[in-house]
Amino acid sequence: MPSPRAFLFILFFAPQAVFAADRVWTGTTNTTWGTNSNWTGGAPSAGDNAEFNSAFSNQPNLAGNASAGGIWMTGSVGQNVTISDSGFTLTLQGNTINGTAGLGILVDNANAFTLTISASLKVGNAQTWRNSSGNLLTISGAVNTAKALTIDGTGNTTISGVVSSSGALTKAGTGTLTLSNTGDTYTGQLTVQAGTLKIDTINNASANGELGNNALSVILGDTGGVTGTLEYTGATASSTKKFTMATGGTGAFQVDTAGTTLTLSGVIDGAGALLKTGAGTLTLSGANTYTGKTSIQNGTLSVSSLNKVTGGSASSSLGAPTTVANGTIDIGSTTNSGTLLYTGSGETTDRVINLAGTTGGAVIQNDGTGALTFSSNLTATGAGSKTLTLQGSNTGSNTISGIIVDNSSSNTTALIKAGTGTWVLSGANTYTGGTTLSAGTLQLSGSGTLGSSSGALTVNAGTLDLN
Numbered sequence: 001m002p003s004p005r006a007f008l009f010i011l012f013f014a015p016q017a018v019f020a021a022d023r024v025w026t027g028t029t030n031t032t033w034g035t036n037s038n039w040t041g042g043a044p045s046a047g048d049n050a051e052f053n054s055a056f057s058n059q060p061n062l063a064g065n066a067s068a069g070g071i072w073m074t075g076s077v078g079q080n081v082t083i084s085d086s087g088f089t090l091t092l093q094g095n096t097i098n099g100t101a102g103l104g105i106l107v108d109n110a111n112a113f114t115l116t117i118s119a120s121l122k123v124g125n126a127q128t129w130r131n132s133s134g135n136l137l138t139i140s141g142a143v144n145t146a147k148a149l150t151i152d153g154t155g156n157t158t159i160s161g162v163v164s165s166s167g168a169l170t171k172a173g174t175g176t177l178t179l180s181n182t183g184d185t186y187t188g189q190l191t192v193q194a195g196t197l198k199i200d201t202i203n204n205a206s207a208n209g210e211l212g213n214n215a216l217s218v219i220l221g222d223t224g225g226v227t228g229t230l231e232y233t234g235a236t237a238s239s240t241k242k243f244t245m246a247t248g249g250t251g252a253f254q255v256d257t258a259g260t261t262l263t264l265s266g267v268i269d270g271a272g273a274l275l276k277t278g279a280g281t282l283t284l285s286g287a288n289t290y291t292g293k294t295s296i297q298n299g300t301l302s303v304s305s306l307n308k309v310t311g312g313s314a315s316s317s318l319g320a321p322t323t324v325a326n327g328t329i330d331i332g333s334t335t336n337s338g339t340l341l342y343t344g345s346g347e348t349t350d351r352v353i354n355l356a357g358t359t360g361g362a363v364i365q366n367d368g369t370g371a372l373t374f375s376s377n378l379t380a381t382g383a384g385s386k387t388l389t390l391q392g393s394n395t396g397s398n399t400i401s402g403i404i405v406d407n408s409s410s411n412t413t414a415l416i417k418a419g420t421g422t423w424v425l426s427g428a429n430t431y432t433g434g435t436t437l438s439a440g441t442l443q444l445s446g447s448g449t450l451g452s453s454s455g456a457l458t459v460n461a462g463t464l465d466l467n
Contacts, residue, residue, distance in 0.1 A: 022051040022072065027058035033066050033083075033090075044068040046093050046124075052081045052115075062088040062119050069095025070127075073107045073115045085119035085141065094127030105129040107137050107155065116140065123147045123167055131155030131175060145169055145186050151177045169212070171197050171228065179210040186212045191219040192228035193246075196254070200234040205241050205266060217242035221249025221272045229254055229277070238263035245272030245290045255280030255299060268319065273326075276301045276338070287315040294318050295330035295356065296338030304344040304368070306351060317344075324352065331364075332357025332382060339363040346370015346396065352377070355413060358384030363391060366421060371396030377427070380407040385433060391419030391440070399424040404431045404451065415451065417442040417462065424448070431455065437462045 023044040029037040036042040038060070044050045046067040050060075055078030062085035070092055073081055083090070092104035100106070104127035107115050114135045122144040131137040131153040139159040143149075145167035151157050152173040160180045163169070168188040171177045176196040182203070190197075190212050203209020211218055220228040220243060229252040230243075245251040245268065252275040255262045260280040268274065268284065273292035276282050281300040294301075303317030309327035314320055321327035329351055331338040337360045340353075345368060353374060355362050360382070366372045371394060378400070380386070388404060398421065406412045414433030417423055422441040431451040435442075436458045443465035444450070450457060 022049045024051045024053055025056055025060055027056040027060065031058040031061040032063045033060045034062075034064055046091070047095065049095055049097055052077050054078045059084065061086060062090055065089050065091070067091040067093060067124065069093050070097045070103050071105045071115075071117075072097045073109055073113075073133075074098075075109045075111070077109050077111070077113050080113050080116070082116045083119050089120040089122050089144070090117075091122040091124045092127065093124040100130075102126070103128050103130060104149075105137070106132070107135070107153075108132040109135070114138065120144070120161070123149045123165075126167075128152045128172075129157065130173070131157050145188060148188070151175075163212075171195055176231070182210065183208055184210055184212060187214045188212065189216055189219070192230060192251075193219075193222040193249075194226050194228055196229040196231050198231040198233060200232075202232060202234070202237050202239040202241070202262065204239055211239075211241055215242075217244040217266075217269065219244045219246055219270075220251025221246040223248035225249065227252050227275065229275075231256065231278070232260075232262050232280075233257070234260070236261045238265065240266045242266035243268045243270075245270035245274055245292050247271040249273070250275050250292070252277055253282050254278040255282050258299070261302075267315075274319070281341070284317045286317075288317060288319045289315045290319040291321055291326060292319070293321070293326045293328060293330070295333075296340060296362075297330075297333035297356075298336040298338055298360075300339040300341050302341040302343060304342070306342070306344075306347060306349040306372075308347075308349045308351060310350055318351075321351070328352040328354050328379070330354045330356035330381075331362035332360035332386060334358050334360055336360040337363060337387075339365055342366045342368050342372050342392070344368045344370065344372075346372060348373040348375055350376050352379060352402075354378070355380040355382055355386055355388060355407070357382045357386050359386055361387035361389060363389040365419065366392035366394040366398050368392075368394055370394070371398050373397075373399040373401060375401050377402035378404050380405055380411075380413055383407055383411055385410075385412045385414070387414045387416055387433070388431075389416040389418055390423040390442075391417070392421040393419060394421045395441075396422065397424050397443075398422060399426055399445070401426045403427040404429040406431050406433070413451075414455075425450070434458065436460065437464055441465055443467060 053074040126148040258279040305316040307316035412433035413431040425448040434456040
């Protein structure tokens, strides 16, 4: 057994453990990241955090490759922070920052100062970049996702540099991540668990672009009813990318601009719901197999097949729902109207049309080559008075054989017939908001009615066929 004197020798002369620390940038000497005198406690190493918590003399610049556990822009920061490079790379290992493990970047200042990183970054270990501030986190340098990277937080983040390598890229949190480099080459799994991924161009599968260069399906949404949104801000375009609506969640496609059409021909699968938002048009042209609910909150959803719940096929533009609830198509939201545009060869569907808006109405438009029939009663869960518009260029016997209803005695449904085509009402309709014929032909068949007798009839143009 060692003597007490030997223990003292070990205590005083054995190597001492090195603990991770928060190294605070002061920039008092120059702009060089690796200069020890620019930091309190010396320049950060791979296990240390680079902290910015006050005003300082110079902005940091990489004069050589460097490594740090993470970057922390704190609540007491006194100015904007810009981290640049001179052709070198900063590797972030992921560290515990402000008590949270696994962070590569944390921005949690409440003031108006921003963090911009124009230096090239490499993800050394799986980690999260979290923006919890109300300011934009800007990454304009290249990002090497050698390991899995999650973009999180309530704040917004923009990555305009090329994203490369094979690590998974996940968008979490309620904020928006904008990817804006058409040269992105990353090959890892892309998942939008929550919040919004915003893109201004869309690439095909296995091609460079903002959705990654791979044949993998982009996963949208998460369990617990969480919505993950792909927001498209560009011009009319199409893509062969595949998408998966996550089980228990909702995948949303937001096409921002009216007059813009985004066409998706890749298969959309999964057990989650699909949501269309934005004023533009989303065209689904693939043999989609998703089984969740479909909702059109705004703009137009264009399809060539609808499928049906009972005896339906394995795929359609609107997936393959197996329950009435999932087969129901919600149209409208609050004050926004939504349009279901049909371009197919004709079919009969038992899928329920639900008027989901408060004052936002629903439009059903058939511009296809064959007639379209809805055999189920409509519902109107949106608590407000709204309008159902039947329109399109198809002159076949497009039919609503189910009953068109009000939400309640005070929240009525009105019917408008527009467009050059024909629509037939064969149900004993109970809507009380009145009927307006503006164009084309509106026909009654069998026991079909123009709603309740209390509803007014207005004929501006077109043909009313009472059979």
